[in-house]
Amino acid sequence: MATIYERGGRWYLNWREDGQQVRRSLGPIEKRQAEAFRVEKEAELRGLITVTRGVTVSDVLTEYMDWYLTARPSTHRQATSGLRRFRDEFDSSGAEDLNPAAVEVWASKQAQKGQAEKALKLARAAFNRALKQRRISRSPMLGVAIPKSVTSRAPPYYRPSQMRKLAKAVHGDLWVFLANTGLRRGEVVKARRSDVRDGMIYVESEASGRTKNLRWRAIPLNAAAKGALKALGKDRLVDAEADTLTHWSIKEARDAGLTGSIHWLRHTFCTSLVQSGVSLHAVKDLAGHSSITVTEQYAHHAPGAGKAAVSKIGSWSRRK
Secondary structure (H helix, E strand, O other): OOOOEEEOOEEEEEEEOOEEEEEEEEEOOOHHHHHHHHHHHHHHHHOOOOOOOOOOOHHHHHHHHHHHHHHHOHHHHHHHHHHHHHHHHEEEEEEEOOOHHHHHHHHHHHHHOOHHHHHHHHHHHHHHHHHHOOOOOOOHHHOOOOOOOOOOOOOOOHHHHHHHHHHOOOOOHHHHHHHHOOOOOOHHHHEEEHEOOOEEEEOOOOOOOOOOOEEEEEEOHHHHHHHHHHHOOOOOOOOOEEEEEEHHHHHHHHOOOOOOOHEEEEEHHHHHHHHHOOOOOHHHHHOOOOOOOHHHHHHOOOOOOOOHHHOOOOOHHOOO
């Protein structure tokens, strides 16, 4: 049985398939149009027709972004910003009629801004989700080549002298705490005093606030982190949203004569560990990286990294 309902000026279509509840956004349409979709879906569920027409690119991507907000709320805004531009470009196109060549032309323009790869990967995931839900019979994204980013730089971080400047900022205790724990901004805004126990802060994945890789971890608090913790909130450690923290960090870094953002503090944590001789596998666990490949971007900071190797060459330039 299919049903419709309206919320926030948009109509939604509900039905059950393979024992699971499925919801589809119909957009800001009139009730009679929503009813037409319901009747069509009802006929499809009864096996009377096979329907894939009428589903637009906007339908597929809007539904995916709604799902993403529930599944990954802490990264939703940042992750889906590029996907919104993709939707706005191709919103009225039929989901199965999307021209892969047109998508690649759009992607080439976005690549100059460094935004193409992420948007296309999310678009592919959105169409795959619609395919699994049988809303479409094929994904046009299978014919789209996703360009690799041509940018590859060492992760930026704050040096000790720069951290001392940040420590004097309005939210200096917060910046010191993040640089000594490696928490992501989405993790610290949901952190509470109850998460601090046994000399550690526990970052746990829950339905109300999931970690990026859906795994929990515990970070021991060093003296600097414990000192900074005293100045943070008595319930929520930070009474602000993630985007607010980003704005604070950029402004206060600029006021201190520095560049960078809140994510530089996480880079600072990982870099400092590697510079101190901590193994990459230990850094991976403390930072909560999804794989050792992510952690390897800090490998060049290991004490003596590469020095022994390059010292073996260049003998031709030495004077006798």
